[in-house]
Amino acid sequence: MILRALIVSLLAVGTIAAPPAMSADEPIQPIEAHKPKNENMVELGKMLFFDPRLSKSGFISCNSCHNLSMGGSDNLPTSIGHKWHQGPISAPTVLNSSLNLAQFWDGRAKDLKDQAGGPIANPGEMGFSHALAVDVLRSIPEYRARFKQAFGSDQIDIGKVTDAIAAFEETLVTPDSRFDKWLKGDKTALTQTELEGYKLFKESGCASCHNGPAVGGASYQKMGVHEPYKTASKVEGRFSVTGKDADRFMFKVPTLRNVELTYPYFHDGAAPTLEDAVNTMGRLQLGRKFTKDENAKIVAFLKTLTGKQPEFKLPVLPPSTNETPRPKPFE
Amino acid sequence: MILRALIVSLLAVGTIAAPPAMSADEPIQPIEAHKPKNENMVELGKMLFFDPRLSKSGFISCNSCHNLSMGGSDNLPTSIGHKWHQGPISAPTVLNSSLNLAQFWDGRAKDLKDQAGGPIANPGEMGFSHALAVDVLRSIPEYRARFKQAFGSDQIDIGKVTDAIAAFEETLVTPDSRFDKWLKGDKTALTQTELEGYKLFKESGCASCHNGPAVGGASYQKMGVHEPYKTASKVEGRFSVTGKDADRFMFKVPTLRNVELTYPYFHDGAAPTLEDAVNTMGRLQLGRKFTKDENAKIVAFLKTLTGKQPEFKLPVLPPSTNETPRPKPFE
Missing domain, CATH: 1.10.760.10 (Cytochrome c-like domain)
Known part of the structure; x- marks a missing residue:
């Protein structure tokens, strides 16, 4: 009996402390505000x-x-x-x-x-x-x-x-996106379409690279897994740092936080819209052709990642003095 | 005795109520903050x-x-x-x-x-x-x-x-400069050197063009009165608007408000420092060679014209949409 009571109360504690989608269960965690030391x-x-x-x-x-x-x-x-x-x-x-x-x-x-x-x-x-x-x-x-x-x-x-x-x-972190509100338990923060987009994002494999608080930024991955990425860009990614052939076209996975604001997409900026970027990623990285409806749902989810933008006064800069070296704009 | 007491008290009142240099007596008036309508x-x-x-x-x-x-x-x-x-x-x-x-x-x-x-x-x-x-x-x-x-x-x-x-x-006006505080009656706002600079500024003729609340901006004047202004610039000033020969090298007199911040000086930016600008103006516009000491005093006065800089949050701009024409930086 004592054991049973203990199990029941543990389950109850579990239920109260863990709403259906706690960020611990999710591949993405909320962004927290930054408290500067200095x-x-x-x-x-x-x-x-x-x-x-x-x-x-x-x-x-x-x-x-x-x-x-x-x-x-x-x-x-x-x-x-x-x-x-x-x-x-x-x-x-x-x-x-x-x-x-x-x-x-x-x-x-x-x-x-x-x-x-x-x-x-x-x-x-x-x-x-x-x-x-x-x-x-x-x-x-x-x-x-x-x-x-x-x-x-x-x-x-x-x-x-x-x-x-x-x-x-x-200090330039962007907490309080609608998605983060949802992660923290506000189940009204996302629409049904956005939630379906998030489900697709996870199930189709996007989240295997785009995860963590930044929804990316945590690993290097090859651009062009299922088929090569065609680009006019001469940039070779991580290879230029390590000189290893295996690092050719390996790039840091970009964050998807605020992705609605950071167009155009990819290292060469070749994808002008989120719809383009999602299609290309699906095809090249996941070997999957998203339907128009699936694409729209994923894009709807991605737009929930726009957080509170940094808010501060435009700084006023001190003037140069007679001793300050002058700029040379045309040299 | 009554008359004498009256005179003494008038003198005392005069000292308190009417500081020696009210802005009405001065060629420069204070800048006032702007109250936007919309x-x-x-x-x-x-x-x-x-x-x-x-x-x-x-x-x-x-x-x-x-x-x-x-x-x-x-x-x-x-x-x-x-x-x-x-x-x-x-x-x-x-x-x-x-x-x-x-x-x-x-x-x-x-x-x-x-x-x-x-x-x-x-x-x-x-x-x-x-x-x-x-x-x-x-x-x-x-x-x-x-x-x-x-x-x-x-x-x-x-x-x-x-x-x-x-x-x-x-809205981008800059009230509350030290000079404006002095104009409004705060006699501690300027140092003796700055006041001597202001006196020189008036007596030598600078204030005949640089006057009003903006300390300029109120008239067109010829650049090069006592001798011609030597410049590589092809700009001809007001002539390009009116086509009149008399308007050749006529330029709007620039404001001297915040002049410490707005280097380099003149329409061709040829004067890197305030000292250069004051010397050139004295020679070309007033036919006068300022001594090093006079120049320093005028420069000291000019630096009292730096007002409160506009203070506001950096605006956050809405993102482009799929329909927004894209920029063409290299065309």
Whole structure:
């Protein structure tokens, strides 16, 4: 009897504590808001993220290609860099990027700090150098004061610059999507069509790569499993980092959070719409042709992944001084 | 004795009630905050101001060259446009631009609404057309809803687009500079050096053109009065609007509000620092060579004209739909 009572009460506890679809049972977990450890560093990082003086031209900031008004991306197939250089790849969203196993499509940067230095010194992106970017910041008294506040020292170096940018980027998570509300127990948060789309997403195999809180970002996978991916892009993915043949066309699985906002899709930006992207993924990765109705349901589900966008005041940047090196936009 | 007491008390009252320099006696008047008539229109205009989809490339917004993080300008000698086109002229600040007698350096637009359509359709700026910009906006349900809120109709046309942008730009005034605090009676707001700079600014003739609330913006004047202005720029100022020989090299006097933030100076952006600009203006416009000390005092005064920068949340823009025409950055 004692044993039976124990089992019953355990079951009851189980029933109360576990609504039908707890995120523990699901391949996707909710995004949680980020609590920054160092507010001064976040504020400084936000200023740096918006400051075009980190580019040779004085025209391109992090926000140019990771536009926080537009889902943290530029919504272009491939990005525009210094002197209108056409980039080789589609800019991934910065939103929720702290959840990725590594940064860039090929994972060549181990974290956000490692990533942040890349575009500044890339001749086809911001076209500058770390030394010159640091010279600009050192010449501006308000920046020196803010580095002092954030780091306890006004000695500016590229390590502190990328630390601050990464600290800001870590705040760019997007909780409270309708899907997350549903995951957390609000069964009215999704429509029947959206739920059917989610079921299809799981059953047809999308969730085997697109899972976790970011609905992606957790593994590298080959682009083109059941048939090769046809593209004009010369980018070879993870192969360019490891040099291993097995890594050819392996790319980091992109997050599907806010995917409604981050068109066009794939590393080459070749899929202009979610419908295109779902069809291509089904065919190439799962060997499956979705019907129009199935496609529409999956797309409806994907649009429930749009979370609360980061909300903050546009930063006001301190002016250059007579000592600040001037931008060279046409060199 | 009664008379003497009266005089003494009058003097005392005078000291308290009428500070030596009320703004009515001064050539410069304080900037006042703007109270918008239609908040929905302002909010819509802010979104449009930040939306790069009003450009052919999908990369350039109003804020690209009138960067509200950087004094409403791009801080470049001349601006960068579609496909990195080098513009012919230095982007004037959008801050306090509602106070100008007309828009553009040559005054070819009568007001902000008239101005706002210019860059969108200029092949060397945003490179788009009014019809295509309107097509983009019409394809986005949230924009249609916001035009309906702002105008009572969701029929979008370029007139409404430029009305909304102008309504937002009217809010971009910068009150509460230290100089304005001084004008309003706070005699501790300026240092002795700054006050001496202001005295020099008035006595040497700067204030004969740089006056009013915007400290400029109220007249056209010839660039190069006492000697001709030497420049590589081919721009001819007001002449290109009127075709009159007398208008050759006549330019709208730029506002000096926030001038610390709006470097480099002049229509060709040829003066990198305030010190350069003051020297050149003294020599060419006033026939006067300022000493180093005089120059420093005037510069100190000019830096007191930096007002409270507009403060608002970065707008979040609604995503394009499958019907939205896609940008063409490399065409």
